[in-house]
Amino acid sequence: MTKKLDRPMIKVEGLTKRFTLHQHGGARIGVFGGLDLEVKKGECVVLAGASGMGKSTLIRCVYGNYLTSGGSVKILHDGAEVDLAGATPQTILDIRRRTMGYVSQFLRVIPRVSTLQLVMEPLLENGVSAEEAEARARAMLASLKLPEAHWSLPPATFSGGEQQRVNIARSFVREYPILLLDEPTASLDAANRAIVVDLIKAALAKGSAMIGIFHDESVREAAATRFFEIESYKTAA
Amino acid sequence: MTTQAPPLLRVNRVSKWFGEIVGCRNVSFDLHPGEILGVVGESGSGKTTLLRCLSGKLEPTSGGAEFLSKRHGPVDIFQLGEQDRRRLQREEWGFVHQNPRDGLRMRVSGGANVAEPLMNLGGRHYGQMRRATTDWLERVELDISRVDHKPRNFSGGMQQRIQIARNLIHQPRLVFMDEPTGGLDVSVQARLLDLLRELVRDLQLSAIIVTHDMGVARLMADRLLVMKNGDVVETGLTDQVLDDAQHPYTQLLVSSVLQL
Amino acid sequence: MSVQPTAQAELTAPLYNFAYLDEQTKRMIRRTILKAIAIPGYQVPFGSREMPVPYGWGTGGIQVTASIIGRSDVFKCIDQGADDTTNAVSIRRFFAKIAEVAVTESTAEATIIQTRHRIPEKDLQEGQVMVFQVPQPEPLRGLEPRETETRAMHAYEEYGLQYVSLYESVSAYRRIAATASYPVIVDERYLMSPSPIPKFDNPKLHMSPALMLFGAGREKRIYAVPPYTRVRSLDFEDYPFETQRWDDVCALCGAEESYLDEVVLDDQGNRMFVCSDSNHCGERRAEGHVGPMVDHALAGATS
Numbered sequence: 001m002t003k004k005l006d007r008p009m010i011k012v013e014g015l016t017k018r019f020t021l022h023q024h025g026g027a028r029i030g031v032f033g034g035l036d037l038e039v040k041k042g043e044c045v046v047l048a049g050a051s052g053m054g055k056s057t058l059i060r061c062v063y064g065n066y067l068t069s070g071g072s073v074k075i076l077h078d079g080a081e082v083d084l085a086g087a088t089p090q091t092i093l094d095i096r097r098r099t100m101g102y103v104s105q106f107l108r109v110i111p112r113v114s115t116l117q118l119v120m121e122p123l124l125e126n127g128v129s130a131e132e133a134e135a136r137a138r139a140m141l142a143s144l145k146l147p148e149a150h151w152s153l154p155p156a157t158f159s160g161g162e163q164q165r166v167n168i169a170r171s172f173v174r175e176y177p178i179l180l181l182d183e184p185t186a187s188l189d190a191a192n193r194a195i196v197v198d199l200i201k202a203a204l205a206k207g208s209a210m211i212g213i214f215h216d217e218s219v220r221e222a223a224a225t226r227f228f229e230i231e232s233y234k235t236a237a
Numbered sequence: 238m239t240t241q242a243p244p245l246l247r248v249n250r251v252s253k254w255f256g257e258i259v260g261c262r263n264v265s266f267d268l269h270p271g272e273i274l275g276v277v278g279e280s281g282s283g284k285t286t287l288l289r290c291l292s293g294k295l296e297p298t299s300g301g302a303e304f305l306s307k308r309h310g311p312v313d314i315f316q317l318g319e320q321d322r323r324r325l326q327r328e329e330w331g332f333v334h335q336n337p338r339d340g341l342r343m344r345v346s347g348g349a350n351v352a353e354p355l356m357n358l359g360g361r362h363y364g365q366m367r368r369a370t371t372d373w374l375e376r377v378e379l380d381i382s383r384v385d386h387k388p389r390n391f392s393g394g395m396q397q398r399i400q401i402a403r404n405l406i407h408q409p410r411l412v413f414m415d416e417p418t419g420g421l422d423v424s425v426q427a428r429l430l431d432l433l434r435e436l437v438r439d440l441q442l443s444a445i446i447v448t449h450d451m452g453v454a455r456l457m458a459d460r461l462l463v464m465k466n467g468d469v470v471e472t473g474l475t476d477q478v479l480d481d482a483q484h485p486y487t488q489l490l491v492s493s494v495l496q497l
Numbered sequence: 498m499s500v501q502p503t504a505q506a507e508l509t510a511p512l513y514n515f516a517y518l519d520e521q522t523k524r525m526i527r528r529t530i531l532k533a534i535a536i537p538g539y540q541v542p543f544g545s546r547e548m549p550v551p552y553g554w555g556t557g558g559i560q561v562t563a564s565i566i567g568r569s570d571v572f573k574c575i576d577q578g579a580d581d582t583t584n585a586v587s588i589r590r591f592f593a594k595i596a597e598v599a600v601t602e603s604t605a606e607a608t609i610i611q612t613r614h615r616i617p618e619k620d621l622q623e624g625q626v627m628v629f630q631v632p633q634p635e636p637l638r639g640l641e642p643r644e645t646e647t648r649a650m651h652a653y654e655e656y657g658l659q660y661v662s663l664y665e666s667v668s669a670y671r672r673i674a675a676t677a678s679y680p681v682i683v684d685e686r687y688l689m690s691p692s693p694i695p696k697f698d699n700p701k702l703h704m705s706p707a708l709m710l711f712g713a714g715r716e717k718r719i720y721a722v723p724p725y726t727r728v729r730s731l732d733f734e735d736y737p738f739e740t741q742r743w744d745d746v747c748a749l750c751g752a753e754e755s756y757l758d759e760v761v762l763d764d765q766g767n768r769m770f771v772c773s774d775s776n777h778c779g780e781r782r783a784e785g786h787v788g789p790m791v792d793h794a795l796a797g798a799t800s
Contacts, residue, residue, distance in 0.1 A: 022485030066481040357657030363733040
């Protein structure tokens with residue numbers, strides 16, 4: 001009997017995902033089938049497997065960005081287990097706002113929103129005062145060594161590495177119970193990668209549950225509490 | 238357990254037929270406070286017909302839409318008398334037209350256009366209304382020294398900003414938008430969308446935005462309805478519908494978007 | 498001074514029905530008038546007839562007068578306040594001829610006063626009827642061209658738009674600049690155009706002992722303000738309704754409280770201000786009041 005404290009934050013059961021490409025005569029592309037995975041508080045599960053095996057796909061299924069073709073994804077939200085498949089859009093949006101964060105290597109750039117504003121948003125959306133949000137955002141940007149001159153600019157013209165650091169700032173400025181990380185350090189140099197590892201470790205220590213994909217081996221080794229091999233679940237269609 | 242506010246609008250199987258031609262058919266959805274719903278589709282998809290029905294401009298052939306009105310409580314907007322429906326449109330809703338000429342009085346000044354909703358609500362103090370108007374013009378980033386100019390003296394993008402101010406000044410709870418940036422230059426579009434997004438979030442409005450532009454949908458909407466030939470073929474969270482489209486038509490739409 | 502109908506009238510009478518209109522038309526217009534009185538300020542559509550003057554020359558007023566006038570009535574007609582302008586004279590003679598009624602220039606003696614663009618200075622009494630000639634009965638027409646919309650606005654009491662025009666005026670001129678056709682609310686319900694009378698006359702509509710009837714022939718509407726009805730001119734809290742004021746008095750009779758017309762006298766910029774209400778001015782002079790230019794040549798023209 002699992003104690004309440006021990007309940008997994010993420011519970012994936014029998015997850016199957018395939019794509020049907022109607023533009024190409026209905027071709028079916030299988031990604032994985034019957035996948036089981038549990039992630040508890042304080043765990044960082046790093047997905048292992050060659051590219052194209054469905055690591056990103058799995059993360060997107062957990063986030064609700066992709067629909068599932070079978071099985072279930074359950075998220076612990078406000079103390080209750082929510083099955084994403086049956087959840088209302090409002091519930092999923094609420095989960096994303098308060099419980100589950102997602103960092104990808106791409107930063108969605110909105111024309112005129114400043115970097116500082118972008119990093120403040122997750123806090124403002126959760127009822128943090130503007131003054132506090134700004135202070136925490138500044139601290140986060142500073143710790144990621146983003147030049148202060150850039151904070152008032154929209155990130156559209158930043159380099160890939162800078163955009164990525166903005167992304168990371170956005171995801172770590174607030175403590176998410178669950179964090180999904182899809183190549184968050186892809187464009188970063190060693191020094192910045194190390195900073196990200198520290199952020200990950202700090203969050204894990206506070207009880208965050210994470211699933212991560214890391215291209216860089218040293219980060220993988222440093223961040224992972226365990227590995228999950230995805231290849232064994234590969235399906236044809 | 239998350240406590241969720243009751244839906245602001247519950248649309249139940251709304252259909253509109255023009256004789257034998259279907260406008261929209263059996264459209265149902267809920268809209269919650271603070272939510273933005275995008276309705277996407279190509280010309281003839283029925284999205285504009287749907288919008289016109291829901292905003293009280295067109296009577297549907299069948300179906301209902303329950304709105305949580307401040308004045309009446311939950312009420313089926315199609316069962317309301319015309320006087321009450323018009324009042325709802327004036328007091329609790331906004332409607333941003335694609336062409337600002339349809340949403341503004343071209344023969345009165347920009348300032349008067351923006352102040353009119355206040356006068357409709359019983360405003361009788363010129364000074365106060367003028368201050369509110371200039372505040373709003375600043376908010377939509379117009380030069381307040383031009384507050385007395387007529388709309389025809391402004392560019393299309395500026396006219397659209399006046400229309401936006403006019404539709405938000407009375408703090409509506411639900412705003413309908415019909416291709417709000419269609420027909421504008423790309424750079425103007427980008428800035429306007431940004432402004433809209435900011436305002437909608439600041440004021441915690443609910444909005445239903447009709448657009449054929451997937452970029453607009455992705456930027457603005459939390460959820461999408463994809464329409465084709467009057468039917469809703471797919472619905473879901475915006476990022477899910479655009480990234481993992483299920484229906485063949487949705488996949489076609491998404492794949493047709495030019496990636497720059 | 499009244500003028501009695503002459504023998505001339507006896508010759509022409511058989512060619513026309515009494516007061517020109519046929520009896521069925523009069524009944525239709527009377528029904529319209531009754532409805533208008535029952536709903537103060539509401540514009541009632543009616544079947545406007547062809548009249549011996551074209552649209553734009555007072556056909557609405559003439560039809561209303563023709564429907565209510567009787568042999569015992571005394572008829573006065575003024576145009577811009579004066580009894581002696583061309584059109585006022587024509588209409589007065591018209592009714593003298595085809596209704597065989599007594600006509601007068603005296604406000605006190607008249608039972609029916611047809612007017613274009615003014616209300617007489619003298620207080621009206623119970624039993625008197627004012628008939629206004631109206632070019633555009635719809636006060637919102639300038640801002641809302643659609644008849645379907647203005648009808649809905651009146652039906653649902655949606656008058657925010659009228660305030661838009663006042664707002665425009667203040668923003669352009671720092672005050673509500675409308676000086677005539679100043680919009681009013683009748684009995685706190687209907688928005689009404691009082692016809693192009695100067696706003697100076699608007700207060701005379703409020704709680705008047707007389708019946709006010711408004712006829713628009715071209716637009717085919719009749720409306721009414723019954724006796725002792727509340728009539729309020731629109732304004733803003735911070736820009737309240739004000740009537741016109743002059744620095745001068747009437748040059749002929751010295752009146753300080755009447756509406757003055759400006760008369761340009763020459764090319765050197767000389768001008769005089771004279772009471773617009775010719776009867777009022779003449780009566781005052783008959784009583785012995787004098788103004789600063791009482792010896793002027795124009796004094797003889799009004800009597």
